[in-house]
Amino acid sequence: MLSCRRRASLPAPGRYSGRIPEWHTETRTDIKTDINSNMWNMKQLEYGALARRANRIKDELRQGVRKPYKEVIDVFQGDLHGAGMKPLTFVRQVLAACVYPPLINSNNLPLDVRQRAQEELGRCVGGSVGSYSAAAGIPEIVHSISEFIKRRDGGIPSHPENIYISPGSQWSISNILNVLVNREASPRTGVLIPVPFYNKTVLSITQLGAVTVPYYLSEEQGWALQVDELQRALESAKGVCNPVALYVINPGNPAGYVQSQKSVQEVIRFAWEKRLFLLVDELYQDCVYGENCEFVSYKRTLSEMGPPFSGTVELASFHSVSKGFLGECGLRAGYVELVNLDPAVMKHIHTLSSKDSCTPILGQIALDLMTDPPKPGDPSYPLYKQEIEHIRAVLVHNVKRVHEVINSLPGFSCPPLEGGLFAFPRLNLTPKAIQKAKELGLQPDTFYCTRLLEEGGVFTGPGWEYGQKEGTYHIRFCIAAPQDVMEELLRRLSSFHMTFMKDFS
Amino acid sequence: MSQQAVNGISHRGRVLTLDSMNPNVKRVEYAVRGPIVQRAVQIEKELKEGVKKPFTEVIKANIGDAHAMGQKPITFFRQVLALCSYPALLEDSKFPEDVKKRAQRILEACGGHSIGAYSTSQGIECIRQDVARYIEKRDGGIPSNPDNIYLSTGASDAIVTILKLLVCGEGRDRTGVMISIPQYPLYSAALADLGAVQINYYLDEDNCWSLNIAELRRALNAAREHCNPRVLCIINPGNPTGQVQSRQCIEDVIRFAKEEHLFLMADEVYQDNVYAEGCQFHSFKKVLFEMGPEYSNTVEMASFHSTSKCYMGECGFRGGYMEVINLDPEVKAQLIKLVSVRLCPPVPGQALLDLVVNPPQPDEPSYATFMTERTAVLSTLAEKARLTEQIFNTVPGITCNPVQGAMYTFPCITLPQKAIDKAKELGLVPDMFYCMRLLEEDGICLVPGSGFGQREGTYHFRMTILPPTDKLKVVLQKIREFHLRFTQEFS
Numbered sequence: 001m002l003s004c005r006r007r008a009s010l011p012a013p014g015r016y017s018g019r020i021p022e023w024h025t026e027t028r029t030d031i032k033t034d035i036n037s038n039m040w041n042m043k044q045l046e047y048g049a050l051a052r053r054a055n056r057i058k059d060e061l062r063q064g065v066r067k068p069y070k071e072v073i074d075v076f077q078g079d080l081h082g083a084g085m086k087p088l089t090f091v092r093q094v095l096a097a098c099v100y101p102p103l104i105n106s107n108n109l110p111l112d113v114r115q116r117a118q119e120e121l122g123r124c125v126g127g128s129v130g131s132y133s134a135a136a137g138i139p140e141i142v143h144s145i146s147e148f149i150k151r152r153d154g155g156i157p158s159h160p161e162n163i164y165i166s167p168g169s170q171w172s173i174s175n176i177l178n179v180l181v182n183r184e185a186s187p188r189t190g191v192l193i194p195v196p197f198y199n200k201t202v203l204s205i206t207q208l209g210a211v212t213v214p215y216y217l218s219e220e221q222g223w224a225l226q227v228d229e230l231q232r233a234l235e236s237a238k239g240v241c242n243p244v245a246l247y248v249i250n251p252g253n254p255a256g257y258v259q260s261q262k263s264v265q266e267v268i269r270f271a272w273e274k275r276l277f278l279l280v281d282e283l284y285q286d287c288v289y290g291e292n293c294e295f296v297s298y299k300r301t302l303s304e305m306g307p308p309f310s311g312t313v314e315l316a317s318f319h320s321v322s323k324g325f326l327g328e329c330g331l332r333a334g335y336v337e338l339v340n341l342d343p344a345v346m347k348h349i350h351t352l353s354s355k356d357s358c359t360p361i362l363g364q365i366a367l368d369l370m371t372d373p374p375k376p377g378d379p380s381y382p383l384y385k386q387e388i389e390h391i392r393a394v395l396v397h398n399v400k401r402v403h404e405v406i407n408s409l410p411g412f413s414c415p416p417l418e419g420g421l422f423a424f425p426r427l428n429l430t431p432k433a434i435q436k437a438k439e440l441g442l443q444p445d446t447f448y449c450t451r452l453l454e455e456g457g458v459f460t461g462p463g464w465e466y467g468q469k470e471g472t473y474h475i476r477f478c479i480a481a482p483q484d485v486m487e488e489l490l491r492r493l494s495s496f497h498m499t500f501m502k503d504f505s
Numbered sequence: 506m507s508q509q510a511v512n513g514i515s516h517r518g519r520v521l522t523l524d525s526m527n528p529n530v531k532r533v534e535y536a537v538r539g540p541i542v543q544r545a546v547q548i549e550k551e552l553k554e555g556v557k558k559p560f561t562e563v564i565k566a567n568i569g570d571a572h573a574m575g576q577k578p579i580t581f582f583r584q585v586l587a588l589c590s591y592p593a594l595l596e597d598s599k600f601p602e603d604v605k606k607r608a609q610r611i612l613e614a615c616g617g618h619s620i621g622a623y624s625t626s627q628g629i630e631c632i633r634q635d636v637a638r639y640i641e642k643r644d645g646g647i648p649s650n651p652d653n654i655y656l657s658t659g660a661s662d663a664i665v666t667i668l669k670l671l672v673c674g675e676g677r678d679r680t681g682v683m684i685s686i687p688q689y690p691l692y693s694a695a696l697a698d699l700g701a702v703q704i705n706y707y708l709d710e711d712n713c714w715s716l717n718i719a720e721l722r723r724a725l726n727a728a729r730e731h732c733n734p735r736v737l738c739i740i741n742p743g744n745p746t747g748q749v750q751s752r753q754c755i756e757d758v759i760r761f762a763k764e765e766h767l768f769l770m771a772d773e774v775y776q777d778n779v780y781a782e783g784c785q786f787h788s789f790k791k792v793l794f795e796m797g798p799e800y801s802n803t804v805e806m807a808s809f810h811s812t813s814k815c816y817m818g819e820c821g822f823r824g825g826y827m828e829v830i831n832l833d834p835e836v837k838a839q840l841i842k843l844v845s846v847r848l849c850p851p852v853p854g855q856a857l858l859d860l861v862v863n864p865p866q867p868d869e870p871s872y873a874t875f876m877t878e879r880t881a882v883l884s885t886l887a888e889k890a891r892l893t894e895q896i897f898n899t900v901p902g903i904t905c906n907p908v909q910g911a912m913y914t915f916p917c918i919t920l921p922q923k924a925i926d927k928a929k930e931l932g933l934v935p936d937m938f939y940c941m942r943l944l945e946e947d948g949i950c951l952v953p954g955s956g957f958g959q960r961e962g963t964y965h966f967r968m969t970i971l972p973p974t975d976k977l978k979v980v981l982q983k984i985r986e987f988h989l990r991f992t993q994e995f996s
Contacts, residue, residue, distance in 0.1 A: 077623055079616060099587045178698070314520055314521055330615070332823075342522050344523050351535060361822070
């Protein structure tokens with residue numbers, strides 16, 4: 001029987017915060033488990049329990065069980081549609097016509113929708129979204145993406161052969177990590193990761209048998225990335241692992257920080273000096289709110305820095321249809337642009353992606369619509385523009401309100417949200433609350449989130465899941481929800497928070 | 506930044522090189538989309554640019570992609586999916602009531618009523634329930650627990666996930682995985698990528714590619730010398746061979762797996778593609794349970810299915826699932842963790858799967874059209890399977906086993922020694938040489954048998970039976986002529 005016999009001293013779920021468990025890991029050769037031991041090294045996700053509880057509460061509400069709230073406000077993930085935001089009409093009309101081509105002859109759909117659907121189908125083998133595409137993606141769509149990148153980056157060329165479409169950005173990230181991480185290497189491969197981080201990527205890193213090397217973003221400076229801290233992190237890796245890559249999220253997740261061009265340049269210079277492969281998650285590039293904030297891509301900055309950087313620093317930039325204005329998480333499509341990679345290695349990356357068949361065609365089409373949207377003069381443009389502006393307005397409003405409300409509550413604070421889709425406010429929990437959490441065998445912020453879910457009907461993520469300095473506590477929640485939902489969320493959160501703080505004063 | 510850093514480094518040296526990269530990735534090959542296909546794509550480009558060739562199009566009979574070859578999608582599925590994509594169409598009277606009902610049910614199960622929302626990593630619960638019910642119905646009432654169902658991005662995703670979980674150990678303890686020769690090269694690619702030990706067991710070409718327990722035992726015992734065999738993979742109906750396992754054979758395999766303490770992986774994506782008389786699909790799950798609690802309570806197994814094959818052919822949606830049996834609850838918890846890394850399977854694929862396991866019922870408006878379309882696809886495939894076997898067997902030097910199921914033929918080709926020598930000269934495997942020539946001369950793209958594995962000294966190619974019947978007849982004719990020409994040239 002396939003089994004998981006654990007070592008007695010395996011850390012209990014949620015024991016770590018402020019440092020990543022596998023960073024100071026003991027060697028695991030004495031674990032007698034029949035399954036891949038990297039599975040155990042993947043940090044225990046207590047949200048599994050929280051998510052299950054959230055689902056159970058949703059079921060109970062559906063069955064009519066009385067609770068202090070009528071529905072659960074689920075802002076746990078960066079899921080726009082899940083939180084009630086609407087898909088873009090143009091995108092969905094084109095997809096529907098691609099799925100059921102008789103709609104192309106329907107007068108109920110705008111002309112540009114029908115023409116676009118016809119174009120997309122013309123690129124599909126056999127004219128069907130049900131056939132496989134080339135492994136790297138439908139060539140015309142890959143080309144579209146390269147043109148989008150070029151436009152975005154002020155004309156700096158982007159080569160289609162360096163672009164790979166994948167079922168979501170995490171798929172791509174784990175493929176690139178798979179190539180980077182040499183499991184047989186000694187010392188083990190290390191990857192620098194920000195704290196706080198996006199937990200899925202860190203799970204990937206651990207699952208592949210690499211070591212995470214945390215660098216702490218500066219909460220006091222709105223979660224800024226500081227090169228000194230990168231330096232410190234790198235030093236701490238000496239003798240423990242061989243760091244080969246630097247993982248950056250810009251704009252941040254969960255930390256809503258947007259790097260200035262200067263900051264990006266500093267990181268690139270650091271990566272160049274220290275011989276690190278740059279993995280840059282840029283999923284939130286359309287989510288920038290801060291005044292004087294602007295998204296500037298790593299690719300553009302690298303190119304503009306000129307030699308020796310521009311021709312040598314190896315860079316993988318990731319984007320997807322899941323965030324931004326499309327919010328099409330469920331379609332699973334993203335891409336990576338690879339810069340300065342060894343051509344021999346690129347060949348292997350190509351073979352690796354070919355065994356995965358291809359990205360879902362509907363997702364690829366959504367990518368095309370994202371990178372080549374309606375233009376002024378197109379029949380769909382006015383509505384498209386209106387919808388984009390509405391989403392933007394909602395996000396900007398939410399970001400202000402969240403900042404206002406959180407900072408008005410005692411024991412709760414957060415810096416201005418400059419970008420991204422999450423708030424990551426800091427909880428100043430009392431010793432009493434912390435004690436109670438310990439008694440229950442929970443991380444203090446998990447305890448807070450559990451109570452918030454049960455009593456307030458708001459589903460958020462505990463800070464320890466995303467990493468934080470030891471002794472600090474946070475919660476993470478998505479700020480992309482319709483304004484009325486956000487107001488209700490803030491009302492419930494405030495009410496719960498006051499009660500909680502009072503109970504544990 | 507130090508001056509030295511600016512001046513001193515004329516050549517920083519890449520971080521990621523052939524030497525520093527994961528050595529396993531270098532061993533990965535996937536013939537179905539390999540070098541011959543890359544050449545085919547190149548030729549297509551040349552044709553587009555007006556280069557003159559002895560043919561006007563490249564026929565890609567290399568990949569099991571039905572729609573690419575002109576097979577039509579099932580109307581009901583596409584209608585429901587269109588409504589799911591753009592729910593405003595629910596007001597459109599042109600769509601039948603049952604289509605609307607299905608779409609509404611699916612949308613209700615989605616976050617924010619949108620197929621753009623994430624689902625749970627295991628897949629939408631009501632869809633897993635529907636899958637479980639489908640399995641129960643298919644297997645004569647043997648219960649299926651939705652908690653044991655994991656939706657996935659095509660069956661390939663689930664197969665690789667299970668392998669990731671199972672492959673561990675170092676050196677002589679490294680996990681060994683038994684796979685048929687010939688096999689679908691996803692398996693060899695995944696095993697190479699994971700650094701697992703591939704244990705080959707040969708199917709019996711002289712007996713219609715049947716599986717032989719004695720051969721399984723031989724392979725296993727030999728493998729025990731250098732690895733820790735833990736997994737046995739079966740593809741039924743087979744790919745590339747198309748053989749459909751008899752019930753007796755499946756029982757024997759299950760017995761063998763229990764005796765030898767092996768985890769069974771049953772790849773059943775072609776379960777509706779059964780053509781030969783006297784052949785029937787028996788699911789491993791069903792046979793396992795019919796063998797009684799001694800087996801059904803102990804043998805650990807995962808069965809895989811997908812929306813890419815059968816009569817649907819919806820490869821581009823990447824829909825699929827696996828059902829796991831007798832997995833330790835703690836191992837299942839690890840499995841959840843693993844699938845959560847990629848968040849969730851594509852929701853349109855999940856929706857499509859729901860329709861596949863829950864097709865129109867006789868009393869529903871879409872039923873008649875659905876049945877007509879489904880029957881047409883499967884009967885056409887059966888006819889093409891027969892035709893292919895028949896025509897290939899008229900060619901001296903080509904022997905073709907009956908295509909009992911799936912979508913491919915894997916005939917044995919006799920190559921003259923001179924051709925084999927020429928291939929060696931060119932640094933090519935003989936069947937690759939043969940297939941490349943066929944591609945260049947006739948514009949037909951097949952996959953050489955070496956991409957799937959074959960007995961030493963034998964050569965094959967895999968061709969799909971998917972081109973429309975008329976085109977298939979032409980293809981078969983051309984291959985016949987090519988083979989005779991080729992044999993003549995190298996005689």
